Amino acid sequence: MAAEFGVLGAVEARLDGRPVDLGHARQRCVLGVLxxxxxxPVPVDQLVDRVWGEDVPQRVAGALYSYLSRLRRxxxxxDGVEIQRQSAGYLLTVDPQAVDIHRFRRLITLARSAESDRSAAELxxxxxxxxxxEPFAGLDTPWLTSTRHTLLSERFAAELDRNDVLLRLGRHGELLPALSAAVAEHPLDERLAEQSMLALYRCGRQADADEQYRRIRRCxxxxxxxxxxxxxxxxxxxxxxxxxxxAAPSADVPEPRQTGPAPVPAQLPADVRAFAGRTDELAALDRLLSQPVGDDPRHSAATAVTIAVLSGTPGVGKSALAVRWAHRVRDAFPDGQLYVNLRGYDAEQPVVPADAxxxxxTALGVRAPELPLELDERAGRYRSELAGRRMLVLLDNVSSVEQVRPLLPGAGSCLVLITSxxxxxxxxxxxxxxxLNLDLLPPADAVGLLRRLIGARVDREPSAAAELADACARLPLALRIAAELAAARSDVPLAELVAELADHQRRLDLLDAGGDPRAEVRAVFSWSYQNLSGEAARAFRLLGLPPGxxxxxxxxxxxxxTGVGDARRLLGLLARASLIHTSGGGRYGMHDLLRAYAxxxxxxxxxxxxxxxxxxxxxDHYLAGSVAAMAALYPTPAPARDLAAGxxxxxxxxxxxxxxxxxxxxxxxxxxxATHGWHRHAIALAETLFRYLDAGGPVAEAVTVTASAAAAARAVGDRDAQARALSNLGRLHxxxxxxxxxxxxxxxxxxxxxxxxxxAAVxxxxxxxxxxxxxxxxxRQAADHYQQAWTRYRRLGDEAGEADALVRLGLVDERLGDSAQAVRRLRPALELYARLGDRFSEAYVLSLLARLGPDPDQLAPTAASLELSLAxxxxxxxxxxxxxxxxxxxxxxxxxGRLAEAAAHLREALVLHRRIGDRASEAEALNDLGQVLRAAGDAAQAxxxxxxxxxxxxxxxxxxxxARAHDGIAAADQVTGEPDRALSHVEQARRLFADLAVPAPTIGVPAAGSGR
Structure with missing residues (x-):
């Protein structure tokens, strides 16, 4: 069987394309090393070290032999794969091209020596x-971590070389999104900045290229x-x-487009069934595609975004037309289609630009913790994500220019379609x-839509069909509702239905003197509503109440x-009457006119x-579901008070x-x-969901939701709930x-x-x-608050709180230069944690003591304790x-002195801090990593x-x-021979440390989590 192996991701093996079970993580580590x-050949002691690190089991030889035996099986x-034991160690015989790491390296070598740029680009x-x-995903040993970092560096170098080739080929448009993302990740890389500036310039964005230069110069x-x-x-x-x-080089043959790793969103709603008419409007929209776009080499100067606005009265079919056209042309936008209903005329919940x-x-691949907080920052990131990409953006139901302006791309390669x-x-x-202003459907098209919906009856009663179209104001929404009712009463002539509608119009007095089409639509709504059963009519009315x-x-x-079965039946009836529509996944939505009418x-x-x-x-349903979800995600969540249904x-x-x-x-x-009287629900929902929000949920709205809970608690005079909400709000901030x-x-x-x-709460x-x-x-202020907290915890007999306050006081002492006092605080904290059986906190305090204390014998057991905590x-x-x-x-x-392992752990911590969104700890870990790298001899990276x-x-x-950053840069500059720059950073560090009234930290020793 043909074999394929991979380490550039999870360690995997495939035989004839089928995955092979490689066993548990340690066994996969063995295969990864081989x-x-x-x-x-890999010597046995080297194999053991790479697989186990310091955690070598007592019977490691037997374990290793067992793993290798299973891997052989x-x-x-x-075909051609064998694991052998030799005098020099264990040897894996395999075709290197069957292993992705070796195939990658060979292809890179060939690409760099290729005779033409086209060949190089393909390679x-x-x-x-x-x-x-990520290489060796899910596996974690010091050697694997170090090798992973090396491989990621090789990939980045290859991407830089690839960028140069694509720029020489004139493929700057497709390259720009990847360049924008890479510049954000490597803001000090000058080669990358050059590539990005050149791509921007060739896309006709000279001002953006200039701003890119100014940005890196400032950095x-x-x-x-x-x-x-x-x-x-x-x-x-x-x-x-x-x-x-x-100028971009010309190419006789178009280059194939690279899809790259960027997500390709496809957010368009389902196309409208039985669409009729709007031929001229569709043709007008088609002409938009003939305008030049920014990533077409023939029109490199066309950088303005193409924008079309479909306007018209409610129910005239703006959204249906926009969605129909978007589906027709979606292949012209291979990088994806974005859609949002901005609910611009919703009385309760219009979508604000920041949420959109x-x-x-998120659809473009930005993780929740990385979402910028401010509107302008989000808009800038959004424009960067769309730079150079061919995308269609459909903004539905817009209320104002202010609502939509932040959602406009900055790339001429995008097209924006707006309905309002x-x-x-x-x-x-x-x-x-x-x-493009949409008028009522022409009479022929209105009748044509009825024909598509109810069939031959329209041709048998053409006059009645025309009257029915007029009675519906020739608005597609009303025509669909009327058609569904006609279809449900197939034995009743259309003329009789028209007369019935006319009677409803007169009886309900819904027509106004101005002949407003919306009033006539309400009459059609009423006509359809009156034909619902009592329970369906009640369900329709209630569906107009909820926010969301x-x-x-x-x-x-x-x-x-009702029960779920009855609810599904009622929703089906309403959907068949076109009073609601399905949204997929068992969800149902409602047109905003129908919502208002309901x-x-x-x-x-x-x-x-x-x-x-x-x-x-x-x-209550939302609260109960939230409680259940939180219980599944976090086995011991804080219970929501008062209303928390089990x-x-x-x-x-x-x-x-x-x-x-x-x-x-x-x-x-x-x-x-919080604003309509369900204060307890607002409080309980926000409190129940807080851990989800705090642990990387939708951080953009977390502050709004938590602030709403505080306002609700204040409205009902619940000072305890208000204080809890304010505490949560403080944590988010x-x-x-x-x-x-x-x-x-x-x-x-x-x-x-x-x-x-x-x-206790105080x-x-x-x-x-x-x-x-x-x-x-x-x-000093921090110490004062910590001291007061310690006094209260001690009086309450709260040993965990007392130990925590002592640790924090010890960290302040260390920061102020009094290490001896810090140790005197930490030792009783250690005793308290040991008595409480809190192994995690005990290990943390041991790490602080190991860092502060002079006894090197303390380091090895502390590391072992921390490894247990990590597991x-x-x-x-x-x-x-x-x-x-x-x-x-x-x-x-x-x-x-194990600097490589220290650096590897810090890089892992950085990934987690960024994923969680803990920016303060991220800054601290970056400085820690810089200190370790400088001590390891890599001053430039430090x-x-x-x-x-x-x-x-x-x-x-x-x-x-x-101050730590200035201090670290100065130390690195001294090593790299930049004394003038070093002096400037030294002075800034000294000034900051003096202002803070603290001594400079010890170079090369990370801060050990002092930001907790």
């Missing part, structure tokens, strides 16, 4: 296509104290001079949009107070207690999927409940680097808890305030603690890490990490 060294049927594409993810000056190199400066001068030599940008960025009741003159005047986007059948059952009917026919009971049942734990993946699907409705329920807002929220919570006489609030002052560099937190899935333990391990390894730390610390206002 694959990297394929064709070369697993690949026994593979680079094949090489980079070998990658499936280099601020973070490294240096100027751009000669090559980058020269390119900038040529761009400003519009040097003809920078969050949805778009308003004509949006500002889009035309300012942004050059093409406006759409309802799942389970939520509809709660709203209507809510109007509910206010007229259902009593206020009935309406309140329906929404209460729905919010839930059962279930599958974690299903729970997360439910939360992600329902999140728009959950958020809407919180904000709606602190995690996002908004320290002043965090301090304000914590101070408000402290005041409330003090008034309530809740000493102690917690004091500790939280201390943590903010710590971050701000106000160490425990990984098994529990606690990423926050995992990041902290990795930092602690790095500190101990640095003291032991300076780069400190530079990133400096930029981030400035952004979040952490002055101590700024």
């Amino acid at each position: 694959l990297v060294e394929a064709g070369r 697993a690949v026994a049927d593979a 680079f594409a094949q090489a980079l296509g070998c990658w499936r993810g 280099l000056a601020e973070q490294l104290g240096s100027d751009p190199g000669a090559g980058l400066r020269r390119l900038h001068e040529r761009i400003l001079a519009a040097d003809p030599g920078l 940008l969050a949805w778009f960025l 009741r308003d004509s949006l003159p500002g889009m035309v005047a300012v942004h050059g949009a093409e406006r 986007v759409n309802l799942h059948v389970d939520a509809a059952a709660a709203l209507t107070g 809510a109007e009917l509910a206010s007229r026919h259902d009593t206020a207690p009935d309406r309140e009971a329906a929404l209460t049942r729905l919010f 839930g059962t734990t279930g599958d974690a993946d299903a729970a997360r999927a439910w939360l992600e699907a329902e999140w728009p409705n959950l958020a809407a329920a919180c904000t709606y409940g 602190r995690r996002q680097g908004r320290l002043d807002r965090a301090a304000e929220s914590y101070q408000q919570a402290l005041t409330l808890y003090t008034g309530l006489g809740d000493d 102690a917690g609030a004091l500790r939280n305030l201390g943590s903010v002052h710590w971050r701000q560099g106000h160490y 425990a937190v990984r098994q529990a899935g606690d990423r926050t603690r995992e990041a902290y333990v990795l930092t602690d391990l790095a500190a101990v390894h640095a003291r032991r 300076a780069a890490e400190h530079g990133q730390a400096l930029a981030l610390a400035r952004e979040i206002g952490d002055r101590y990490e700024q």
Whole structure:
């Protein structure tokens, strides 16, 4: 059987394309080592070291022999594959081209020596296509971590070489999105900046290329104290001079497009069935595609975004036309289609631009913790993600230019289609949009739509069909509703149905003197509504009440107070009557006109207690579902108080999927409940969901939801719930680097808890305030808050709180230069944690003592204790603690001189901090990594890490990490022979440390998680 092996992703093996079971992680580690060294014998002691590191079991020889025996059996049927024992060690015999790492390296070598750029581009594409993810994914040993870092560096170097080739071939348009993402990840790489500037210039974005140069120049000056190199400066001068030599080369044969790793969203709603008419309008939209686009080499100067606005009265079919055309032309936009219903005329929940940008960025592959917080920052990231990509953006139901302006791409390669009741003159005047006003359907087209919907009856009664079309104001929405009713009463002549509608119009007096088509549509709604059964009519009315986007059948059952089966039946009836529409996945939506009409009917026919009971049942359903989901995701979540209905734990993946699907409705329920009388639900929902929000959920809306809970608690006078919400709000602000807002929220919570006489909560609030002052560099204030917290914990007999306060006081002592006092604080904390059986905290304090104490014999057992803690937190899935333990391990390894392992642990911690969104700890870990790398002899990379730390610390206002960054850059510059720059950073570091009244830290020893 043909065999294929991979390490550029998870370690895997395939025989004739079928995956092979390679056993548990340690066994896959063995294979991974042999694959990297394929064709070369690996000595036994080296194999053991690479697979186990320091955690060598007592009977390692037997374990190794067992793993190798199983691996031999697993690949026994593979042609040309053999694992042998030789005197020099174990040897894996395999064709190198069957192993992705060796195939990648060979293809890169061939690409770099190719005779033509076209051949090189193809070889680079094949090489980079070998990658499936992070090398050795899921495996963790010091050697694998170090090798992983080396392989990622090789990939980055290959990508840079590939970029040069594609630029020479004139393929700058397709390359730009990848360049934008890479520049964001490597802001100090001058070669990458040159490539990005050239691509921007060739796409007709000279101003953006100039801004790219200014940005890297600022970064280099601020973070490294240096100027751009000669090559980058020269390119900038040529761009400003519009040097003809920078023009893209022409190509006789179009180059194949590389798909790359970027997601390709396909968000268009389903096409409309039985679409009729609008031939001229579709042709007008088709002409938009003939306009030049920015990534077409023939029109490199066309950089303006093509925008079309479809405007017209409600129900005229704007959305249907937009969706129909978007589906017709989707192949012209191979990078994807984005869609959002902005609900511009929704009385309760119009979509704000920041939320729409969050949805778009998520669809484009930006992870939730990486979403920028401010609207302008999100809009900038959105434009960067779309740069150079051929995408269609459909913005449905827009209310104003202000709502849509932040959602406009900056790339001429994109097309934006907008629907609105308003004509949006500002889009035309300012942004050059093409406006297409939709009128009522022509009579022939209106009758044609009826014919498609109800068939031959239209031809048998042409006059009645024409009257029916007129009675529906020739609006597609009304025509569909009328057609469904006619289809349901196939034995009744159309003329009789027309007369019935006319009677409803007169009897209900829904027509106004001005002949407003919307009034006639309401008459059609009424006509269809009157033909519903009593239970279906009630369900329709209630569906107009909830906030949010759409309802799942389970939520509809709660709203209507029926079983799920009855709810599904009622929803089916309403969908067949075209009063609601299916949204996929058991969800149903409603046109905004129908929603308004249903809510109007509910206010007229259902009593206020009935309406309140329906929404209460729905919010109870959301709360119970949230409790169950949180119980599945986090086995011991904090219980929601008061209204928390019991839930059962279930599958974690299903729970997360439910939360992600329902999140728009959950958020809407919180904000709606806080302002419309469901205060307890708003409080309980926000509190139940807080851990999900805090652990990397939809961070963009987390602050809004938590603030709504605080407002709801204040409205009902629940000071305890208000204080809890404010504490949660403070934590969110602190995690996002908004320290002043965090301090304000914590101070408000402290005041409330003090008034309530809740000493335990007061102690917690004091500790939280201390943590903010710590971050701000106000160490005396931090110590004062920690001391007060310690006094209260001690009085309460709370040994865990007492130990935590002692640790924090010890960290302040260390920061202020009094290591002896720090040790005196930490030793009783260690005893308390040992008595409590808190192994994680005990290991953490041991790491602090190992870093502070002079006894080197303490280091090895501390490392062992931390390894046990690391295994425990990984098994529990606690990423926050995992990041902290990795930092602690790095500190101990640095003291032991094991710098490669320290650096590897810090890189892992950085990944977790970024995933969680803990920017303060990220800045700290970057400085730690810089110190370790400098001690390991890599001064240039150390300076780069400190530079990133400096930029981030400035952004979040952490002055101590700024000082550490300056100090680290100065140390690196001294090594690389840049004394003038070193002196500048030394002076800035000294000034900051003096302002903070703390001594400079010890170079080469990480901070060991002091940001907790």
